[in-house]
Amino acid sequence: MSRSAHPAGPRHADVLPEGHWTAPATDLNALDEKVWSRTVTRDADGAVSVGGIEVARLAEEFGTPAYILDESDFRARCRAWAEAFGADADVFYAGKAFLSRAVVRWLKEEGLNLDVCSGGELATALDAGMPAERIAFHGNNKTIAEIERAVTAGVGRIVLDSFQEIVRVAHVAQGLGTRQRVQIRVTVGVEAHTHEFIATAHEDQKFGIALADGQAAEAVRRALTLDGLELVGIHSHIGSQIFDMAGFEVSARRVVGLLAEIRDEHGVELPEIDLGGGLGIAYTSEDDPREPHEIAKALGDIVTRECESAGLATPRISVEPGRAIVGPTAFTLYEVGTIKPLEGLRTYVSVDGGMSDNIRTALYDAEYSVSLVSRSSDAGPMLVRVVGKHCESGDIVVKDAFLPSDLAPGDLIAVPATGAYCRSMASNYNHALRPPVVAVRDGRARVIVRRETEEDLLRLDVG
Numbered sequence: 001m002s003r004s005a006h007p008a009g010p011r012h013a014d015v016l017p018e019g020h021w022t023a024p025a026t027d028l029n030a031l032d033e034k035v036w037s038r039t040v041t042r043d044a045d046g047a048v049s050v051g052g053i054e055v056a057r058l059a060e061e062f063g064t065p066a067y068i069l070d071e072s073d074f075r076a077r078c079r080a081w082a083e084a085f086g087a088d089a090d091v092f093y094a095g096k097a098f099l100s101r102a103v104v105r106w107l108k109e110e111g112l113n114l115d116v117c118s119g120g121e122l123a124t125a126l127d128a129g130m131p132a133e134r135i136a137f138h139g140n141n142k143t144i145a146e147i148e149r150a151v152t153a154g155v156g157r158i159v160l161d162s163f164q165e166i167v168r169v170a171h172v173a174q175g176l177g178t179r180q181r182v183q184i185r186v187t188v189g190v191e192a193h194t195h196e197f198i199a200t201a202h203e204d205q206k207f208g209i210a211l212a213d214g215q216a217a218e219a220v221r222r223a224l225t226l227d228g229l230e231l232v233g234i235h236s237h238i239g240s241q242i243f244d245m246a247g248f249e250v251s252a253r254r255v256v257g258l259l260a261e262i263r264d265e266h267g268v269e270l271p272e273i274d275l276g277g278g279l280g281i282a283y284t285s286e287d288d289p290r291e292p293h294e295i296a297k298a299l300g301d302i303v304t305r306e307c308e309s310a311g312l313a314t315p316r317i318s319v320e321p322g323r324a325i326v327g328p329t330a331f332t333l334y335e336v337g338t339i340k341p342l343e344g345l346r347t348y349v350s351v352d353g354g355m356s357d358n359i360r361t362a363l364y365d366a367e368y369s370v371s372l373v374s375r376s377s378d379a380g381p382m383l384v385r386v387v388g389k390h391c392e393s394g395d396i397v398v399k400d401a402f403l404p405s406d407l408a409p410g411d412l413i414a415v416p417a418t419g420a421y422c423r424s425m426a427s428n429y430n431h432a433l434r435p436p437v438v439a440v441r442d443g444r445a446r447v448i449v450r451r452e453t454e455e456d457l458l459r460l461d462v463g
């Protein structure tokens with residue numbers, strides 16, 4: 001079982017001239033624990049196992065492509081977040097990263113709350129028994145039907161995203177004879193992605209109500225006058241795949257500034273602030289994400305400090321990690337199909353899935369790594385691009401990586417860190433059948449979302 005450093009991938013290929021990409025110095029058989037889920041090991045015979053089960057057995061039983069989700073890792077990450085934030089804060093898992101009934105049950109058992117942002121996600125959460133008061137409902141264009149369903153179910157909070165929605169939710173709640181707990185989502189003028197953040201001029205987007213020009217203060221004014229609403233806090237979500245805490249710092253400072261303004265104007269101290277999600281994970285060995293306890297400490301310190309200087313009691317903090325919980329817990333298992341060496345360029349390795357099961361590379365130019373998992377190999381490295389089977393030249397799963405040069409059709413390869421925004425964004429492009437999600441734990445594997453069938457496809461096509 002070797003779990004040492006993963007080869008340094010040719011991540012900077014874009015800035016290096018063609019032909020100057022250096023082969024990795026380290027062992028291609030090594031599995032970097034930063035990008036693989038916790039129970040992944042390479043066994044003495046060279047094959048990779050997860051949750052005590054060899055990947056070849058998983059492929060045989062469930063087919064490929066398949067998302068293999070490490071349940072004990074998922075649960076451990078939930079616990080780490082819940083413990084890091086403690087009893088005075090709330091962790092909401094962002095369901096859009098990946099949601100299924102099994103996931104809802106795990107969240108419930110591990111003490112997490114749940115963010116949903118559509119009627120479908122709400123239905124899944126309620127069906128699997130998540131208590132409504134532990135659900136927060138998001139979205140910039142919730143329908144009246146969705147609002148009615150959320151209010152009727154008694155969700156713990158609805159995050160208001162526009163002036164129209166303030167009125168809509170108030171109206172629905174009043175009509176149902178209740179008062180809905182709400183937060184107002186503000187845009188604080190910070191946009192953060194990965195290592196960078198920009199602290200001005202990012203109000204130009206569809207989410208939230210801008211803080212800068214007094215719009216947010218006006219939204220608060222309106223919400224406070226409506227009988228159907230109980231305004232409990234302010235919400236801010238600044239981006240995704242963030243490593244740098246500086247953006248959160250600016251966001252927290254601005255949100256606390258609004259709380260102070262609200263106190264001054266209305267004499268009310270809102271009891272909650274939500275700083276959103278967006279915490280980054282390692283997709284390749286070059287990413288260095290923060291641990292939940294570091295994040296909790298950084299956010300707690302910022303909010304406490306800002307509240308002290310504004311003379312406010314520290315509000316209850318909540319956060320909404322999606323990717324940071326589920327992302328690292330799954331990998332996509334593919335079977336290698338055709339292999340096409342392009343002289344002087346690279347070798348194209350085609351797999352039996354592609355952009356239909358992982359759109360992130362095409363959509364965001366995302367980085368991934370890949371390893372041969374059905375066996376080990378002593379062959380030298382070859383520069384590969386892992387591509388899918390779709391009729392689209394942008395159908396790329398892994399842009400640049402090294403795999404052993406003896407790779408052959410029928411080998412199994414796996415792309416780690418695909419737990420977030422892969423199955424949830426999967427499509428039926430080319431009438432592909434969306435892969436199953438197989439949960440493994442302690443030597444047991446079970447399907448939690450089954451593979452689509454041609455029958456499923458044809459059932460929707462009513463002629």
Ligand SMILES: *Cc1c(COP(=O)(O)O)cnc(C)c1O
Pocket residue numbers: 094096097115138237239240241276277278279320321322323324420
């Ligand atoms: C998408 C989203 C999240 C989760 O983002 P991650 O990058 O998966 O952590 C949290 N909160 C809101 C409001 C979101 O839109």
